[in-house]
Amino acid sequence: MTIPGGDTLTVKTLKTVEDLTTRLLEIQRINSAAALLSWDQETYMPTGGGEARAEQISTLQGIAHQKLVSPDIERLLAAWIDSETGEMRDSPGDAWDEPSRSLLREVWRDYSRAKKLPSDFVVTLSRECSLAQQVWAEAKKASNFAMFLPNLRTILSLKRQEAQYLGYKDSPYDALLDVYEPGSTIAALRPLFAQVKARLVPLLQKIQNSSVQIDDAALFRSFDVTRQMEFGRLVLMAMGYDFERGRLDLSAHPFTTSFHPTDVRVTTRVFEHDLQSCLFSCIHEGGHGLYDQGLDTRYYGTPLGDSVSLGIHESQSRMWENCVGRSRSFWRFFYPLLQQTFPQQLGALDGEQFYAAINRVKPSMIRVEADELTYNLHIMLRFEIEQDLIEGRTNPEDLPGIWNRKMEEYLGIVPANDAEGVLQDVHWSFGAFGYFPTYTLGNLYSVQFYEQAQREIPRLEEKITAGQLMELRRWLEQKIHRWGRMFTPDHLAQRVTGKSLDPEPFLSYVEKKYGEIYRLTGS
């Protein structure tokens, strides 16, 4: 390539950094193996196998960590990057293509973070998390927070230690947030969440004062669990989730995990007397699954083959679950099928009643079963509690009381026990502090992206009404999935929608949708 002035410009490509990506690939394979061990722990592992499994997972994670911080990687990175600042050293007459530039930026991000954590700390944290997760499951079953408390203390002290290792400007919690959502901080999230809260709380009040009473009793009749699973599978197939490269299994908590774009697994749970649980968790996890199946296999093992952030990941699951899965268009097509599957239970419920029932707003104890509106209030209380725990303002033993008070404050209801209160979520048991806020980010991004899809895909709602979901899947793959970590979350949002994260689309969407369902008059 010739540049003005007559010099020859050498373009550096992924080929240039092949020594580096080969090593990253090995590390990714170890991480994928560890991910399978975790998937198995949640799905099929016999109970007796837990302790040995914790050690196996932590051994693999320790090895992966050691390999990432090895002098080998350091040497290969140092050839192109200033190891202090992470700045690329562009030599005159040289240029990097965009994939390689992004790759080096992101590898340096991973490397420099990993480098701050001693390998034995990584092994200890992994083992303690794996064990705590099992104790949490027992404690939740027994609805006994005290059982889980010693493990929670251990995890908390390790996570505070981790924040110290990683470093931060304002709060140790920022160091943890950044792991899940690159660039996010308390300072950025607080006003954003305040803005959301300022619009959601009055909306919720109006809904609660509305004379419209939605009857969703039909959704809690008896539904054969096998048929529920079959229907979940059918919807996943319609979404374009590829069962040749995926599976649907049962687990206590629905989740998605990926070992490679050719092996991406989702789980669900199914309750005889709750039609929504299996159905919407299939759609939700399917959204996650499509993202992971849509990553570019050629980049597997590198950041370009990895999802960009949890917030963006959650935007995919929430878009499918809510913007699509709780829309009129979607159910115009799928409700007759659902009725045929459960004629006795749903025969008397017409499509409009069903649409209202699945969109009923009602403050409830369990986050994952919350409606679109109150869901974010669940997140906000966790966001506050997490900060207080990590910053040391709250004693872990006081958690159940604090939880219950905040539930009353935010949602006007009080859990009757720990299982439906502070013990309901698995996250803290595996050390995921700073994870919850990404759920609300996902909600906000989901509508911002979906409205862009509506603008760009001709007659999208018509297609959805006809059960044709593939065009949306393709759009998401082209616009978001296949890019991996090529762009930062913010850059990606700008590329796709022309602007950074903006809560307005989400807020207008819920005000319009629920205003109509609950026949609310203008403010």
Next chain:
Amino acid sequence: MTIPGGDTLTVKTLKTVEDLTTRLLEIQRINSAAALLSWDQETYMPTGGGEARAEQISTLQGIAHQKLVSPDIERLLAAWIDSETGEMRDSPGDAWDEPSRSLLREVWRDYSRAKKLPSDFVVTLSRECSLAQQVWAEAKKASNFAMFLPNLRTILSLKRQEAQYLGYKDSPYDALLDVYEPGSTIAALRPLFAQVKARLVPLLQKIQNSSVQIDDAALFRSFDVTRQMEFGRLVLMAMGYDFERGRLDLSAHPFTTSFHPTDVRVTTRVFEHDLQSCLFSCIHEGGHGLYDQGLDTRYYGTPLGDSVSLGIHESQSRMWENCVGRSRSFWRFFYPLLQQTFPQQLGALDGEQFYAAINRVKPSMIRVEADELTYNLHIMLRFEIEQDLIEGRTNPEDLPGIWNRKMEEYLGIVPANDAEGVLQDVHWSFGAFGYFPTYTLGNLYSVQFYEQAQREIPRLEEKITAGQLMELRRWLEQKIHRWGRMFTPDHLAQRVTGKSLDPEPFLSYVEKKYGEIYRLTGS
């Protein structure tokens, strides 16, 4: 401890070699992870995930291999062992206790073998085997040997290479045999197998000339597959297989795998029109599973926590399957339960008829479904073919013809296609040359051990008749399972039965059992 002469004798224990066992433990955890990846590949992995999985498994196996041959392990071993000869260096005034002595002997065995194989060879072999296994499955489905041939060639050339690396005296095949059955050679097996054949072939002839015609048609009626699985599970529980530390799943080929004594998994397969397949593979794999669950958890990661050889392992599965599971005593208790499970199909068949039906001798195409007698003839033809392949006397492309000719020679029948002929077994696809002979060794050991159990456990047959199988399980655990690799296979046989492997108990057992069933007159 004081020894004659007044010197103080220092006894070295496992504590002395703790640095070594800590490293072994890490390696075992990696191997256990790889084993889970393989289990998943055979049970739940979506088809698209195969290529990535092959790479993940080979990455882990490569790392485990590298760690085993690391200078670290070498240094730790060299402190106690002459690295050339493997002889222990006993310093005067020192003594090792038996566990430590055995541990060092066996670690040296593993280490010195691994040391002979370059790490990149291990990775290549692992990847090629994992891929070949998937191609074999497709080829078998299509009953098309040509599809599998290229992979078989690759595997064969790698296995010959492996034999060269490992070294041998008489035949490269000996180097491969020794991996599965320490100490076994063609020279030792050939006369043993000849002796077995010399007694089995005339016995088979007499049976085929017998006027007794056994009608087993009832076993091939329609049996609900879920009920079959439930019955298999019931028998496993009665055997003492612990479902808190294990699982039963479906796979194309039944197998047992262990990630730790607290997580040992068996698989089976189930056919609607064949009652025996699921039933006896559950009992068979259950025998393997009891061995792995019976290993001492304290020794996990060291050879003392590992099974001693495939022949001994198979003795456990065959003992449960045949000595117990095809005995009158066992079915006195379990047949009424089986009849209740399938009243329509089995109502008219009395216990004695059922006993005869499950012991019907009939040359058949498929090894795993063969009766106790003809089973060993299946092994012998594989033993001969393997030698010829490894020693280069046979071209892989000629295999189907050779297979069919030998089937006719040994069993008087000829497969109609590759699927029921040369493609029936998975073993060669994952590089397991030298594995098949251990099945016959297992058959011989099983009766030798079982007759010892009958001598030592008071009223064993009575107990089995009452459905009480636990005492046998405990005896096996005490006598065999818990010792791991403390003793060599031969030493173990001598400890348990007072003598080395002896085909006589097996031969007398089948002559007596089938003589009675087929009402054969004395020779």
